[in-house]
């Protein structure tokens with residue numbers, strides 16, 4: 001007995017569309033991702049990464065490249081922590097334009113954080129902690145409006161913390177501890193009440209990020225750390241200046257005494273007085 005099912009045309013259309021979606025190859029390789037991945041492999045000497053996968057790194061959500069996660073055929077997450085990677089972060093990493101999470105923590109990366117990372121407009125997580133990165137924290141990172149984690153602790157970053165980072169409203173984790181940063185802590189990173197802006201939420205004056213986010217930077221100051229110490233002069237400098245000026249005045253008064261003695265010596269007429277003076281003068 002044969003029975004013919006009559007499907008409504010829209011159901012057929014939906015089924016055909018579904019089959020087409022399932023059969024279609026993953027979205028064509030993206031030339032941006034390819035450049036990004038090949039630059040990263042060269043810069044960090046990722047021997048484990050096979051070049052043949054760069055042109056088509058994604059197979060659904062999975063990638064054959066270690067540490068790469070995909071979404072809609074684009075590189076979405078790069079996670080390569082604790083692999084003893086050395087080298088520097090290539091600016092071409094910014095060509096992975098769909099990147100949402102970048103974790104290169106606990107490696108031996110050196111050099112600067114490329115300002116080009118600011119082109120990663122979808123970036124939500126940036127973890128470059130525990131490396132040997134140097135130079136400044138790029139203020140341009142403030143253009144990554146979705147950033148909610150910035151972890152840069154344990155590097156050799158120097159210069160000030162850019163004020164602009166305080167404008168990242170989604171930031172929930174911020175850690176720049178144990179670097180060589182200097183200058184005042186941006187108020188918008190320190191005080192939640194101001195960060196809420198326009199009196200939207202009166203959160204009082206609780207810290208937005210506490211002192212542990214900023215610890216271990218000798219020349220960083222201001223709430224939640226203590227205020228600038230000794231008007232920028234360390235105790236050692238003050239002691240040095242004190243000793244130096246003390247020594248200087250000692251030398252000056254000593255030479256004044258010598259000059260005075262020499263002039264009285266010349267004017268001294270009687271040998272008796274001269275003898276008296278030379279008797280009083282200690283031998284130098």
Ligand SMILES: *[C@@H]1O[C@H](CO)[C@@H](O)[C@H](O)[C@H]1NC(C)=O
Pocket residue numbers: 031032035094095119
């Ligand atoms: C990589 O990004 C740069 C800067 O945004 C752009 O000029 C270049 O065309 C991109 N390269 C490729 C291969 O897409």
Ligand SMILES: *[C@@H]1O[C@H](CO)[C@@H](O)[C@H](O)[C@H]1NC(C)=O
Pocket residue numbers: 048064065066067083
């Ligand atoms: C190479 O990648 C594979 C999986 O992609 C991983 O299991 C392995 O630990 C990696 N080897 C090294 C030395 O990182």
Ligand SMILES: *[C@@H]1O[C@H](CO)[C@@H](O)[C@H](O)[C@H]1NC(C)=O
Pocket residue numbers: 081082105106127129130149151173
């Ligand atoms: C960043 O990575 C380090 C080490 O891999 C990890 O301990 C830390 O929790 C990460 N930071 C955040 C905010 O997840």
Ligand SMILES: *[C@@H]1O[C@H](CO)[C@@H](O)[C@H](O)[C@H]1NC(C)=O
Pocket residue numbers: 187190191205206223
């Ligand atoms: C930030 O909060 C602290 C602690 O409540 C307060 O001492 C400081 O004056 C506040 N800074 C500003 C600029 O409001």
Ligand SMILES: *[C@@H]1O[C@H](CO)[C@@H](O)[C@H](O)[C@H]1NC(C)=O
Pocket residue numbers: 210211212
């Ligand atoms: C600082 O804040 C972190 C979470 O943001 C918390 O784990 C830590 O205990 C806090 N430290 C202090 C001293 O309050």
